Amino acid sequence: MIVEEIMFQSFFAITFVIRLILDGRSGWTVSVHFHAVLTVVLKLHPLLLVTPTPICDDCTDIRWKNFKGCLGALDGTYIDVQVRLVxxxxxxxxxGNISINVLGVVDRNAKFVYMLSGWEGSTTDSRVLRGLRVPFGNYYLCDNGYTNSDGFLAPYRATRYHLNDFGVGRSRPQNKKELFNLRHLRARNVIERSWGMMK
Known part of the structure; x- marks a missing residue:
């Protein structure tokens, strides 16, 4: 990877820590190379922009057919970083890890359609989520680390949710909330698999 690409990725990933990019380089050098790479990325915008398609009424995918209007799933993960002692x-x-909090959003086919990185590891998932805009009438599935609000659908709290709760030999869903949570989990698991492939 060339210096220009490294500088661009660093700036793009951790926009508020630009002084890390400047370390050992002049501000002019960083600015020139950043803008050169940014110009190319902007030209690729039509190819790079992915607009997720909402789940429609005639969806036959057993995991998604109950979530009309859903655009996919989201979750945050931590990525370890090196920062100054202070x-x-x-x-x-x-x-106790030193990390950044990265929000990832995938469509139902496990393709990343949005990523927001750079938040300090101590930042809550709900705070990171504030930057994501969801088209009116659509929503993303999220885990119970997030709250239900316009554009975000979390599972019922204090109700069985994890796959181990519904595993082989365990009881089937006992009520509507458990059934919803099981369906939610099966669909939302796409983000867990996507993060697993990335890491």
Whole structure:
């Protein structure tokens, strides 16, 4: 990877930590190369922009047919980073790692259609989500780390949700909430698989 690409990716991924890019380079050099790469990326915009298609009424996919208007699923993940000692507290996750919080959104075919990175590891998932705009009448499936709101559908809280809860030999859903959660889980699992392939 050439220096220009590395600088562009670093800036794009962690926009608010530009001083890391400047480390050992002049501001002019960073600016010139960043704008050169940005110009090329903007020319590729029609090829790079992916607009997810909502689930329609005649969907036959057993995982998605119950979620009309759904655009896909989203979830956050942590990616370990190196930061200065004074900045470590805000990047420290609840598990003690020094990371950034990255929001990923995939369509039902496990293709990433949106990614937002750069938030400090201590930032809550719901705070990171504020930057995502969802077309009116559509929504994304999310886990219960997020709250139900316009554009986001989370499972019922305090109700069985994880695959292990419904595994072989375990009881089937006992009520409407458990059935909804099982269907939600099976569809939303696409983001878990996508993150698993990325990592």
């Amino acid at each position: 900045e470590k507290p805000k990047y420290r996750t609840r598990k």
